[in-house]
Amino acid sequence: MPKKRKNRGRGKGGKGREAIVQCDLCGALLPRSKAKKITKRVSFLDPQLERELRSKGTQILSYAMTRYVCIRCAVHYGIVKIRSREERKRREALRA
Numbered sequence: 001m002p003k004k005r006k007n008r009g010r011g012k013g014g015k016g017r018e019a020i021v022q023c024d025l026c027g028a029l030l031p032r033s034k035a036k037k038i039t040k041r042v043s044f045l046d047p048q049l050e051r052e053l054r055s056k057g058t059q060i061l062s063y064a065m066t067r068y069v070c071i072r073c074a075v076h077y078g079i080v081k082i083r084s085r086e087e088r089k090r091r092e093a094l095r096a
């Protein structure tokens with residue numbers, strides 16, 4: 001059977017079964033290696049206020065928000081792009 005992707009769309013290798021995660025956008029359950037992990041720094045403050053405070057040298061508390069997104073949602077929301085047959089062969093990190 002012809003393969004569309006060398007890694008079959010996963011990053012698992014010969015590892016066997018792995019953890020199931022839920023897509024944060026549509027709620028689909030999918031294996032961890034098929035999901036896109038998006039980490040974003042979030043702060044509690046209003047962005048404009050934060051910029052002002054930061055320019056005055058204030059330390060601002062922020063935390064990393066991690067979310068998992070399924071491939072269907074990642075493509076739909078423009079987190080990853082559909083790549084052409086040739087481009088898919090490039091081993092380049094697909095970061096959001």
Ligand SMILES: [Zn+2]
Binds near residue numbers: 025026073
């Ligand atoms: Zn989804």
